[in-house]
Amino acid sequence: MKLLKLSLRTRIFISMILLVLGASILILVVTVFQYKEEAESYHKERLDRKEEAIMENIKFVLEYTTYVVNTENLSMILKKDDKIDEMAQVHEMKIYIYDLEGNLLIKSDESFFRNMAEEKIDPAIIKQLDASVNKRIIVKNERDGQKFQSSYTYILDSRFKPLAILYLPYVQDDSLLNRDLHDFLVKMAEVYLFMLLIAIILSFFLSKYITKSLKIISEKINQTRLDKRNQKIELSNATEEIYALVSAYNSMIDELEESAVKLATGEREQAWREMAKQVAHEIKNPLTPMRLSVQSFQRNFDENDPNIRQKVDEYSNTLINQIDTMSSIASAFSNFAKMPAQQSETLNVAKITKLALDIFNEKYIEFKCDKEEILAKFDRTQLIRVVTNLVKNAIQALGETDDPKIVVSVEDEEETVLLSVCDNGSGISEENKEKIFEPKFTTKSSGMGLGLAMVKNIVETYNGSISFVSKQNKGTIFNVRFPK
Numbered sequence: 001m002k003l004l005k006l007s008l009r010t011r012i013f014i015s016m017i018l019l020v021l022g023a024s025i026l027i028l029v030v031t032v033f034q035y036k037e038e039a040e041s042y043h044k045e046r047l048d049r050k051e052e053a054i055m056e057n058i059k060f061v062l063e064y065t066t067y068v069v070n071t072e073n074l075s076m077i078l079k080k081d082d083k084i085d086e087m088a089q090v091h092e093m094k095i096y097i098y099d100l101e102g103n104l105l106i107k108s109d110e111s112f113f114r115n116m117a118e119e120k121i122d123p124a125i126i127k128q129l130d131a132s133v134n135k136r137i138i139v140k141n142e143r144d145g146q147k148f149q150s151s152y153t154y155i156l157d158s159r160f161k162p163l164a165i166l167y168l169p170y171v172q173d174d175s176l177l178n179r180d181l182h183d184f185l186v187k188m189a190e191v192y193l194f195m196l197l198i199a200i201i202l203s204f205f206l207s208k209y210i211t212k213s214l215k216i217i218s219e220k221i222n223q224t225r226l227d228k229r230n231q232k233i234e235l236s237n238a239t240e241e242i243y244a245l246v247s248a249y250n251s252m253i254d255e256l257e258e259s260a261v262k263l264a265t266g267e268r269e270q271a272w273r274e275m276a277k278q279v280a281h282e283i284k285n286p287l288t289p290m291r292l293s294v295q296s297f298q299r300n301f302d303e304n305d306p307n308i309r310q311k312v313d314e315y316s317n318t319l320i321n322q323i324d325t326m327s328s329i330a331s332a333f334s335n336f337a338k339m340p341a342q343q344s345e346t347l348n349v350a351k352i353t354k355l356a357l358d359i360f361n362e363k364y365i366e367f368k369c370d371k372e373e374i375l376a377k378f379d380r381t382q383l384i385r386v387v388t389n390l391v392k393n394a395i396q397a398l399g400e401t402d403d404p405k406i407v408v409s410v411e412d413e414e415e416t417v418l419l420s421v422c423d424n425g426s427g428i429s430e431e432n433k434e435k436i437f438e439p440k441f442t443t444k445s446s447g448m449g450l451g452l453a454m455v456k457n458i459v460e461t462y463n464g465s466i467s468f469v470s471k472q473n474k475g476t477i478f479n480v481r482f483p484k
Contacts, residue, residue, distance in 0.1 A: 009211040016203035017196075024192040031188070032181070039177045043149065047138070047170040050091050051151050054168065057087045058155060071099050071163050074155070075106040085109045096167040097155070102126050105164060121165065125152060129165065147172040213242045217249060283326060290322045344377040344462070349417050350410045352380060356387035357408060362395065368409040376417045376484045382458045389451035390421040390478050397425030397476060416464075416481045424475040428468070436468065455480075 061083050067073045074097065078084040088095045088108035095108040102121035129137050129152050139150040148171045154162040220233050232250045297315045302308065350369040357367055391406065398404040401424060411418040428436060437456045459466050464482030 009207045012207040012211070013203045016206070017200060020192075020196055020199040024196070027192075028185070028188070031185070035177070035181045035184075039172075042177075043170065043172045044138075047149055047151055047168070050093055050170070051153060051166075051168055054087055054091055054093065054095065055153065055155070055166065057083075057090075058166070062157070069157050069163070071105075074164050078106055082109075093168055093170070096169075098165040098167060100126075100162060100164065102165070121152070121167070126165070129154070135162070213246075217242075217245060220249065287322075287326075290319055293318045344379065346375055347378050347380055347383065349374045349376050349378070349383070349419070352383050353387050353408065353410050353419065356384040357391065359388065360391060360395075362404075362406070364404045365391065365406045365408065368407060369411075371412055374410055374412045374417055376482065378462055378482065382462075386455050386458055386480065387419070387421075389455050390480070393451055394421055394423035394425065394476070394478075397423055397427070399426055401425055413481075416483055419480040419482075420477060422475065422477045427472040427474055427476055428470040429472060433470065437466075 058078070061077060062069050065077045065080075067077050069077070078097065084095055084097075084106060085108050093108075097105045097107070098121050099105055102123065102125075104119050125137070125139065129135065135154040137152050139152070141148055141150060148169055151166075151168040151170065153166045153168075155164045155166050157163050217233060232253055233246045293315055297311070300311075305311070350371060350373060353369075354367050357365060387408070391408065394406045398406070403424070405424050407420075407422045409418075409420045409422075411420070437452050456466050459480055459482060462482050464480060466478065466480045468476055468478045470476035
């Protein structure tokens with residue numbers, strides 16, 4: 001699993017190094033195997049040549065001997081004039097001759113060679129020799145760590161009748177071949193070590209070159225956003241596959257921009273439709289009592305009524321209250337529509353928050369801060385709007401709470417400032433939690449109006465965040481975090 005998490009560049013680098021190492025090891029194994037095969041072939045051919053030469057010498061001696069050529073006289077024939085010792089010295093081989101039952105008849109002088117034969121041949125070997133097609137077998141043995149081949153061959157008379165068995169022990173002296181192999185492997189190791197070093201350098205730059213284009217594409221893809229204009233990728237000297245990928249990405253950017261425009265247009269239209277519905281609904285609320293008041297006044301108007309003045313005042317007050325309600329709705333809509341300008345200045349958040357609380361006369365509002373000075377970059381006016389809106393919502397949420405309490409606190413975190421507003425009011429119901437920051441006009445005192453939507457808008461403009469924790473009939477905590 002860890003291998004799957006490696007980058008493509010690392011995988012290419014490791015793959016190329018492993019390829020060179022694998023090829024080196026494979027060539028090394030093949031070389032050693034081939035060397036051993038050639039050594040075996042060399043020894044076999046050398047034994048064949050020596051055996052063939054010795055058989056020719058024996059055949060020559062048997063042709064010109066004065067003795068009757070048979071198994072019993074073979075020992076005397078070869079001992080005459082030390083023929084067998086002469087052949088052994090010429091061919092540098094120890095020569096053993098057995099009768100057809102495997103008993104030793106004669107052997108060359110042991111002073112020149114080490115004794116490597118038994119007095120009697122194993123019957124199993126005689127049986128194999130008799131069953132062989134060319135009346136010859138080779139048995140490979142190892143004695144005292146020394147490898148040698150034993151050649152068993154029938155000696156035939158002029159009528160091709162077996163006279164005896166020729167045994168030639170051939171010692172495989174691989175010291176020279178092993179030394180040559182060792183020297184060759186050392187030189188090959190030096191060459192491949194140099195090649196490995198070159199491969200590492202080439203792999204590094206080649207993997208970097210191959211993944212460079214992919215890295216650029218990856219960075220562009222990570223920077224792709226639906227809400228902003230995205231830059232197309234322009235690459236030169238890229239492979240055909242990379243060009244295909246870049247073309248696909250650039251086409252996707254064009255389609256994404258078209259989709260973003262359509263989506264933004266649709267969202268704006270939907271937002272304005274929803275806002276229009278809310279505004280219409282909220283305006284209708286005060287218009288209904290205004291109409292009823294006018295109709296009632298119109299039906300009951302009597303200029304001779306002695307209380308006409310009082311009725312006119314009551315009628316006027318009713319209209320004024322409803323007009324004030326409509327005015328507050330219009331103000332709320334206007335304030336929400338205004339996007340906060342990013343006029344950042346270094347503020348003492350603790351001081352500004354405490355200053356914003358001075359407009360409230362409620363005795364149950366408490367301010368907490370461990371430090372006298374907590375600095376952050378924020379707009380002074382916008383910060384005051386955030387605090388006052390959160391506190392107003394908290395006051396509305398208290399309702400008829402027996403022991404009302406609101407705690408406003410400012411905490412200094414490592415890279416952010418935490419502004420919290422906690423109340424012990426009615427809390428937020430589960431069905432309203434997901435809609436708490438949606439812009440809705442309402443005349444209710446639940447605290448879910450345009451204020452929270454405006455607070456969220458301001459905080460996010462300054463790269464901050466707002467969240468809340470609420471339990472019904474227990475209270476609500478709003479947490480606002482923004483960078484210093």
